[in-house]
Amino acid sequence: MKQQITILGSTGSIGVNTLDVVARHRQRFDVFALSAATRVDLLLEQCLRFEPVHAVMTQAAAAAELADRLKQAGSRTRVLAGADALERIAQDERVQVVMAAIVGAAGLPACLAAARAGKRLLLANKEALVVGGEVFLQAVRQGGARLLPIDSEHSAIFQSLPEDPASWPERVEKIILTASGGPFLERDPASFHQVTPEQACKHPNWVMGRKISVDSATMMNKALEVIEARYLFGMRPDQIEVVIHPQSIIHSLVQYRDTSVVAQLGTPDMRVPIAYGLSWPERVESGARPLDFKALPTMTFLAPDARRFPGLALAWEVLAGPAGSTAVLNAANEVAVQAFLDGAIGFDQIHQVNRGTLDGWSAPVVTALEDLLAIDQQARVRAADWVRRLGAR
Ligand code: NAD
Ligand code: MG
DSSP states (O other): OOEEEEEETTTSHHHHHHHHHHHTTTTTEEEEEEEESSOHHHHHHHHHHHOOSEEEESSHHHHHHHHHHHHHTTOOOEEEESTHHHHHHHHOTTOOEEEEOOOSGGGHHHHHHHHHTTOEEEEOOHHHHHHHHHHHHHHHHHHTOEEEEOSHHHHHHHHHSOSOGGGHHHHEEEEEEEEOOOTTSSSOGGGGGGOOHHHHTOOSSOOOOHHHHHHHHHTHHHHHHHHHHHHHHOOOGGGEEEEEOTTOOEEEEEEETTSOEEEEEOOSOTHHHHHHHHHTTSOOOOOOOOOOGGGOOOOOOBOOOTTTOTTTTHHHHHHHSOTTHHHHHHHHHHHHHHHHHTTSSOTTHHHHHHHHHHTTOOOOOOOSHHHHHHHHHHHHHHHHHHHHHHHTO
């Protein structure tokens, strides 16, 4: 039987790549629902091509425009509006697979809905797990969902680990996340205040959305990935290591008790982890170009420089803190990155906003999604305050 898939955030970089893979396997997958925040033209085009039952636009005006234009085109896709509709298409009983490709904490409620409904949940939206933490994992367990990583590093680790998670504590020494180092690996940090959003979004190896591109430039993306790895694989924070590997050919590694290291390699193309998540435990064609070992560049590795990338260490700091700390860091960073993209603060001030928002935060008790969403909102207010203070200088 064909699998029905919902793609949350179908107009983004991961969403478009997911549809590219799905289009190669139309005998396996039917698109049940697509969603986007603002890009009506692209969502319209996707709806006409994949004929989903539902299309969700979180903004009401955009939803009305999409509904009009779909009707004119004779489409039968029904348009739903608002953030609540994301949960509906994530948990619908006709759906087996949900691709979570929204950016930021905004994707968390829909991820939890999919988890509680027991879907195969393909997680690109790392911020949702960083904010949701144990609450997210509990929803996965209770719903009987299958959580599969789409982040290339985590897909690599998943592919390098033994099949049975019960054997990991005994066999695995540590996991090593690779990082490209981003566009400023060699730029003088003294000039970071002059970095423009365009320079920060120009990643050497990957074409991605603007938020994750800035995160790659600060290495906050890797900090979020350390937290993501902690929750996905249940490793202790001190078992997670980061190494810079500018060529992005080794996507991450697992070191075993006997010092053996198992890694996953490939060309940097997100369709590989997406195809693996869609087809696991099978393997299907992804559309990616295979590695040509005779033409490979020299592979190099180096330790991250804490002065160049001060945000990276925050991952271990918040993992050692009380529940909710990871949500504070994520919220601060979302606000700081948006402020940088809007020209309100400098690139070097992103870390100052994150540091300032974390300092002096006192933890409430966290038991449910509502607690985390409240922490998220409070941290955003505090971070916005830091943006104003720094921007006024
Ligand atoms: P993107 O900005 O290209 O796309 C984001 C998508 O989410 C769009 O469809 C947009 O309409 C939707 N969206 C944005 N804000 C929303 C909101 N508030 N409510 C509902 N929908 C909203 O981002 P991307 O690069 O595709 O990244 C998506 C997620 O995947 C991020 O969490 C990112 O960290 C992760 N990820 C991306 C890549 C990559 O190569 N792009 C790799 C690994 C992980
Ligand atoms: Mg990644």
